Amino acid sequence: MNIIPKISFLKNKEEDIFFKRIKNLTGYKPKNISIYKIAFTHKSANKTDPNGNKINYERLEFLGDALLDASVTSFLFHNLPESREGELTQMRSKIVSRKHLNEIGKELDLISFAKKPTSKRKFSYNAHGDFFEALIAAIYLDRGYVIMDKFIKKKLISIYVDLDQLLGKISSYKSLFIEWCQKNQFNYEFIAYEDSGKSHVKYFAVKLLVGNKIVGKSRATSKKKAEEIASRRAYYKFQKRIE
């Protein structure tokens, strides 16, 4: 059964660059690069296979959505052993929300993997999240469930999911950290600067200093988000002292 039609509409050099970028993104050499090409083919590209069937990420996105749900549910099951189904459902909704997936797709700059729409139209904002889900399915089809599950943990959960924050126990790590510094009369400083590199998306880097020592670093698509992540990292570094 021909579930992954071979497509070759990238020129050789573009192929090489695409392959290397997928390798950097996922952390391994793709076995079947065609799957990733489909994952980053937007419907607006109007690609079809020789039988006239549409080729785009939509079927992969559908599969990725279900796989993401399973992986996140398993993560929550293991990490919230005392939560009942109601709370697990709520937590999962927050993690796999459209808003959240769009944020992650944007952070990973996934749109830059796709061919730009041919017309003057831009991708919709939801394309960020769509590409993320399609990528998950591509990894699953190329390398299996276990590697896909690890990718989700590495790229989504370890960076963007903070259970204490989602459970409403902590609303802002930045406030928490500042409070702790003030209480202890420590000098702190957030240094933020633009750091987009070659990316199509604007990035901000943040260094958080206590005295002259860097205690947290991060890079994200907004200054506020980067400060929050740096504060969270600093918080966990110092948490025994803070609590």
Added chain:
Amino acid sequence: MNIIPKISFLKNKEEDIFFKRIKNLTGYKPKNISIYKIAFTHKSANKTDPNGNKINYERLEFLGDALLDASVTSFLFHNLPESREGELTQMRSKIVSRKHLNEIGKELDLISFAKKPTSKRKFSYNAHGDFFEALIAAIYLDRGYVIMDKFIKKKLISIYVDLDQLLGKISSYKSLFIEWCQKNQFNYEFIAYEDSGKSHVKYFAVKLLVGNKIVGKSRATSKKKAEEIASRRAYYKFQKRIE
């Protein structure tokens, strides 16, 4: 993290029987039998761990539901390469419907793995499907995704899922088969008899004969269902001749 509390409320002999029955059901030796015990602990049993947390299948059912969705979605993705998301969604809803899961749980006689409710209350009909979902999560936690995926294919998909029928291409294999016999002037006969064995659920066995030769066999919880399955098996045996 103590995600699977050890529970031992079965007596030694009961333990042995339970272990063997799980082995027969799943086709392998369970590594951590406690997980299966929880999967078959109904909320009406009112079990708690030493910290006072409830022990029953509900959290496992929640996890199993998401895993089942992922596995079925992947199956449909591979087997319906020309279906778009809308059709895939419809097909998935039919396969993982509450009605369908209850049927499967009943066919597998999963209720017999659970301790009977202490009061005079009976399990609700939905308990059949609930136990099936909890069992899926137990297999996943005990043996990993790949073995769980195989179990779903073996116990659910290969037996109960007929894509042609679900797609509305074939409404009854029995009618189709009878039509073919009449057209070819073949004598056919359905022999049905009760065959419950030691099971708590009533089973019917069906043999489908053409001339004196058995062309299809099956066993299910209703005569109608068993006839349909036997006809489907016979149909696929003869399909080159029928089509």
